[in-house]
Amino acid sequence: MNRSRLAAQRLVALFLLGCLLFNFPLLALFNRGGEVFGIPLLYAYIFGVWLALIALMAFAAEREQS
Amino acid sequence: MAKKILIVDDEPNIVMSLEFLMKKAGFEVAVAVDGEEALAQVGRVNPDLVLLDVMMPKKSGYEVCEALRADPARAGMKIVMLTAKGRETEVAKGMALGADAYVTKPFSTKDLVTQVTELLGA
Amino acid sequence: MLQGWVVVLASFAYLGVLFAIAYQADRRADAGRSVIANPLVYALSLAVYCTTWTFYGSVGRAAATGIGFLPIYLGPTLTLALGWFVMAKMVRVAKLNRITSIADFVASRYGKSQLLGGLVTVIAVVGIIPYIALQLKAVSSSFTILLSYPEIVMPAKAGTAPLLNDSAFYVAIVMAIFTILFGTRHLDATERHEGMVAAIAFESVVKLVAFFAVGLFVTYGIYDGFGDVFDRAQESARLSALMTTADTASSYGSWAGLTFLSMLSVLLLPRQFQIAVVENVNPDHIRRAVWVFPLYLFLINIFVLPIAIGGLLQFPTGVDADTFVLTLPMAHQQQAIALLVFIGGLSAATGMVIVETIALSTMVCNDLVMPVLLRMRSLRLHERQDLSGLLLEIRRWAIGLILMLGYIYFRSAGEAYALVSIGLISFAAVAQFAPAVIGGLYWKGGTREGALAGLIAGFLVWAYTLLLPSFAKSGWLPAEYMAHGLFGIELLRPQRLFGLTGLDEISHCLFWSLFANIGAYLGVSLLRAPNAREVRQATLFVDAEERGRVAGWRGGAPVADLLPLAGRFLGPERARDAFERHARSRGLAVVEDLPADARLVQFAESLLAGAIGSASARVMVASVVQEEPLGIDEVMNILDEASQVRAYSHELEEKSRELERATAELREANERLRELDRLKDDFMSTVSHELRTPLTSIRAFSEMLFDDPEIEIEERKRFLGIIVGETGRLTRLINQILDLAKLESGRAEWSTVAVDLAVVVRESAESMGQVYRDKGVALTFDLPAAETVVLGDRDRLTQVLINLLSNAQKFVAAGTGQVRVAVRRAGDVIRVEVADNGPGVPPEERETIFEKFRQGGSVLTDKPHGTGLGLPISRQIIEYFGGSLWVESDPGGGATFIFTLPVFGGDDR
Missing domain, CATH: 1.10.287.130 (Signal transduction histidine kinase, dimerisation/phosphotransfer (DHp) domain)
Known part of the structure; x- marks a missing residue:
């Protein structure tokens, strides 16, 4: 299996994961009061998932170059 | 008894030189100047050897040779072909038609006399 | 410090810097040292996505709806995850087909339809105008606010100020001039603008830095970090409500709708298409952009909420939340930050306006105006050699026109909406391209009519449910139809279409417009099979990936099947050799050890492709691999x-x-x-x-x-x-x-003079006299009194006569022989006869005696004297001088050799 295709598949998987994580019903789980390290839960969740997703995308896209 | 030689050539000077040579070597000589006359002479003098030029009017040497060899009664008769055309195919053609020797013009007189003597003396 | 002239000067200085960067980048590009051949520059230039909407509007949106600003950035993040698939494919297709805009893309995909190109252009221009208005509004109001420093005064309502006092008008003019200077200096066949891309990447840095500056100031200057900001927000019921979103289906629906909308927009906005696809110099740059661009979006959003909270805490009322980014530093007397923010906003606006209007003007020019002009035969444009001046002129007018339309929209509808809402109108418009573009990339069944129908349906629904209401809300259209529907039909209420409620106006529009669009696209496309032209273009677009993909096989096949297959086309020995090399390259000793994997299939296919072409090779290999049935496209390819x-x-x-x-x-x-x-x-x-x-x-x-x-x-x-x-x-x-030999090869030397044949005869006879006397042959003459002059070589003619005389005496009998020579004129020739009383020449010999070495007569007697070449030579000579030589003879009546030569200077004239 070609590496480029593997990367593409990983990225598609991340896309699907992002679609799930950023939407109802998962979003609803965090749509309530409360804070994480002083940051409102919903924001902490969205920004946290967002950053993790970017890191994984960076990993998937760049890794196969080396 | 002297052996008889028939000289067949259309060149008078060549005939003259051959006649002189053969007579001097002790043979009886008859002459013909073309192919038809040659066949007539053969019947008349019954030579032991024919010196036969190839390029002649009326009948070529090859045709004469072929006709002579077709006659079993003359199986012992020697035939020496003379030709000014020295190409190998012509030599081969002459030999295939049953000539005993093939001499290319211009010939060495000594060699010709030796060859004729050998053919008749053996 | 923030006097009017300082702000204006700073603005122009900034524009000057942009210009210098672009100029420098263009020069370096011309010198072959491109600055944009860099994945980071590509990723940063994609951030042209972040306009004043992001810069000013996000805070406003956050202040109103909390997390509502985020879907606009989460969508592109998700799209970029698919970037490796979709964007890279679009780039490949565009490069393969020399696509210069999204209108070009759609037109080309459906059989190069000019009508489609024009339609996409119209939709893009109409759809983008609100977006441009948004930029004008943001820049002009930030300018007005900044000028009133240290007071914080909201600008007067747009449309109330007289035209010449309206800063937005001047902003529009300056931007038009700047864009014209910037983007239409020269014409590039590929429609690529290296300098512009470099400047856009720079602008992306500027906006991020400016936004960070104000974000850091608010979060850490005014407050004590994120925790402090959010703690204070929790104290207010109004603010704490922003920390969550309404837990309703419509709320999640809107969220998902906006995410989806922004996913499409980041691909389909003309400026995004321009930057991501047309300006892409290397498809591999997408790999870096996949995470750098989302990271940029992440960073520029970190401080949105703190600034929104800070603004709401600072200005409970009276200040538009869209201006918090600027008014917060102003309220804290941070003039430098305020100016930086203004420049950042300017950079966000100029970036968007430059790229968007250049992209739109290219489309207007190439897909709308030029096709029409070229059809007007009376203009005789098709005969003109150089149209580049005309093209640039059209583009300049288009840029000016688009900005003016933007300004008009701003004056008419700008006030009724917040920045983000205006932008979303445009987003919804370009989303109409999605079925035609995305469908066209992955589905070959789409037809021209299908694409046209989808686009028209979607555009009409969009205009009815979103654009017209925006005019209505501003009072430009009667509000009547909003409340009660067109013609008073309740079902046709623009934002409650067919009674659909529970969605915000954007999601409502998006649903209905895409419903109509996709429905029409699919429905009409399926009415008929694509024609040959559409199939060809579809194959070019949909299969663009096939060529680039290295391993196209999912199945495998054993050597035992592949080797004979290759052998059939290459010959068994060559095939075996190739397979052995392949085995060795994989570290295997013998061919039979090769595993039946995709790599082997791939190898066999490429081996075959070299012999029978790629499409046939694929089919042949497929017959062994039995991976997938033969599709119509493959058949087309093979055909x-x-x-x-x-x-x-x-x-x-x-x-x-x-x-x-x-x-x-x-x-x-x-x-x-x-x-x-x-x-x-x-x-x-x-x-x-x-x-x-x-x-x-x-x-x-x-x-x-x-x-x-x-x-x-x-x-x-x-x-x-x-x-x-x-x-x-x-x-x-x-x-x-x-x-x-000389005569025959033409190398003989001739002297051609006038010769009297009678004289030649006499001279020749004299030289032969002794021979005749010796043999006792009588020689008589019959020569005319008149001149018998011909053109010839005296010596050669003498040679002929001597030869004939010599021959004659040879063939006559000594003593009784008679030879008679006659010369006379016969018409325009001189005729010479040499007659003897010899045996004559038999008929069969009359020609052969003129051949070489053929002698006639009684050869034996005279042989020593003849060579058989005399007559052939004589004939050559006579024929050379235009005459002829032959023999006439009666059997037993002797022979007569005759030649004729043309008279010289004859009286016949």
């Missing part, structure tokens, strides 16, 4: 290739026919040469024979004289006479052979 092969083989046939002709000619020439060679060979053989004959006599008599000293003197004399005679004969022969 395409086959027709190429046919054309090629037609060419080959033509060539082989030519070759056959050439071969036949060669064969013929060769035959002629062979014949000539045979003739030459015969000639040489004959010459050799003729030379040997006198030589034989000479040698025989010489040897006899040499060997035998006893020969009598008389005999000796006779023999020596023969030798002398034969030597003479030999000499003549050699001379004549050389003479004939």
Whole structure:
């Protein structure tokens, strides 16, 4: 299996994961009061998932170059 | 008894030189100047050897040779072909038609006399 | 510090810097050292996505809806995850088909339809105008606010200020001029603008830095970090409500709708298409952009909420939340930050306006105006050599027009909406391209009519449910139809279409417009099968990936199947060799050890492709692999290739026919040469024979004289006479052979003069006189009194006459022989006859005696004197001077040799 295709598949998987994580019903789980390290839960969740997703995308896209 | 030689050539000077040579070597000589006359002479003098030029009017040497060899009664008769055309195919053609020797013009007189003597003396 | 002139000066200085960067980048690009051949620059230039909407509007949106600002950035993040798939494919397709805009893309995909290109252009222009208005509004209001420092005063409502006092008007003009200067300096066939991309990447850095500056100031300058900001927000019920979103279906629906909308927009906005696809210099740059661009979006959003909270805490009322980014530093007397923010906003606006208007003007020019102009035959444009001046002119006008339309929209509808809401109207418009573009990339069944129907339906629904209401809300249209529907039909209420409620206006529009769009696109497309042209374009677009993909096989096949297959086309030995090399390259000793994997299949396919073409190779390999059934596209490909092969083989046939002709000619020439060679060979053989004959006599008599000293003197004399005679004969022969060779090869030297033939006859007769007297042959003449002049060579003509006279005396009897020579004029020729009373020439010999070495008559007697070349030479000479030589003879009545030559200076004239 070609590496480029593997990367593409990983990225598609991340896309699907992002679609799930950023939407109802998962979003609803965090749509309530409360804070994480002083940051409102919903924001902490969205920004946290967002950053993790970017890191994984960076990993998937760049890794196969080396 | 002297052996008889028939000289067949259309060149008078060549005939003259051959006649002189053969007579001097002790043979009886008859002459013909073309192919038809040659066949007539053969019947008349019954030579032991024919010196036969190839390029002649009326009948070529090859045709004469072929006709002579077709006659079993003359199986012992020697035939020496003379030709000014020295190409190998012509030599081969002459030999295939049953000539005993093939001499290319211009010939060495000594060699010709030796060859004729050998053919008749053996 | 923040006087008007300082702000204006700073603005122009900033624009000057942009210009310098672009100029420098263009120069470096011309020198071959491109600055944009860098994945980071590409990723940053994609951030042209972040306009004043992001810069000012996000905070406003956050202040109103909390997390509502985020879907606009989460969508693109998700799209970029698909970037490796979709964006890279779009880039490949665009490069393959030389696509210059999204209108071009759609037009090209559906059979290069001008109508589609024009439609996409119209939708794009109409759809983007609100977006441009948004930028004008943001820049002009930030400018107005900044000028009133230290007071914080909201600008007067747009449309109320007189035109000449409206800063937005001047902003529009300055931006139009700047864009024209920036983007239409010269024309590039690829529609690429390296300088612009470099400047846009720089602007992305500027906006991020400016936004960070204000974010850091608010979060850490005014407050004590994120925790502090959020703690304070929790104290207010109004603010704490922003920390969560309404837990309702419509809330999640809107969220998902906006995410989806922004996913499409980041691909389909004309400026995004321009930057991501048209300006892409290397598809590999997408790999970096996949995470750098989302990271940029992440960073520029970190401080949105803190600034929104800070603004709401600072200004409970009276200040538009869209201006918090600027008004917060102003309220804290941070003039430098305020100016930086203004520049950042300016940079966000200029970036968007420049790229968007350049992209739109390209579309307007290429897909709307030029097709129309080119159709107007009276303009005779198709005959003009250089249209680039005209093209640039059209684009400049288009840029100006688009900005003016933006300004008009701003004046008419700008106030009714927040920044983000205006932008979303445009987003919803470009989303209409999605079915045609995305569908066109992955589905081959779409037709031109389908795309047209989808676009029109979607656009109409968009205009009805979103654009017209925006006018209505501003009072430009009667609000009547909003509340009660068109013609008072309740079901047609624009934002409650068919009674649909529970969605915000954007999601509502998005649902209905895409419903109509996709429905029409699919429905109309499926009415008929795509025609050949559409199939060809569809194959080019949909299969663009196939070529780039290295391993296209999911299945495998054993060597035992593949080797014989390859052997059938390559020959068993060559195939075996190739497989052995492949095995060795994989570290295997023998071919049979090769695993039945995709790599082997791939290898076999490429091996076959070299012999029978890629499409056929794929089918052949597929027959062994049995991975997938043969699709219609493959069949099309094979047909395409086959027709190429046919054309090629037609060419080959033509060539082989030519070759056959050439071969036949060669064969013929060769035959002629062979014949000539045979003739030459015969000639040489004959010459050799003729030379040997006198030589034989000479040698025989010489040897006899040499060997035998006893020969009598008389005999000796006779023999020596023969030798002398034969030597003479030999000499003549050699001379004549050389003479004939010269005549035949045309190398003989001739002197052509006027010659009186009667004189030549007399002279020749004199030189032959002794011979005739010796033999006792009578020679008589019949010469006219008149001149018998011809053109010729005196010596050669003498040679002919001597030859004829010599021949004549040879064939007559000594003593009784008679030869008569007559010369007379016959018409316009002089006729010479040499008649004898010899035996004559039999009919069968009358031509052959003129051939070489063919002698006639009684050869034996006179042989030593003839060479058989006299008559051929004579004929050559006579024919050279335009006459002819022949013999007439009655059997027993002698022979008459006749030649004629044209009269010289004859009286016939």
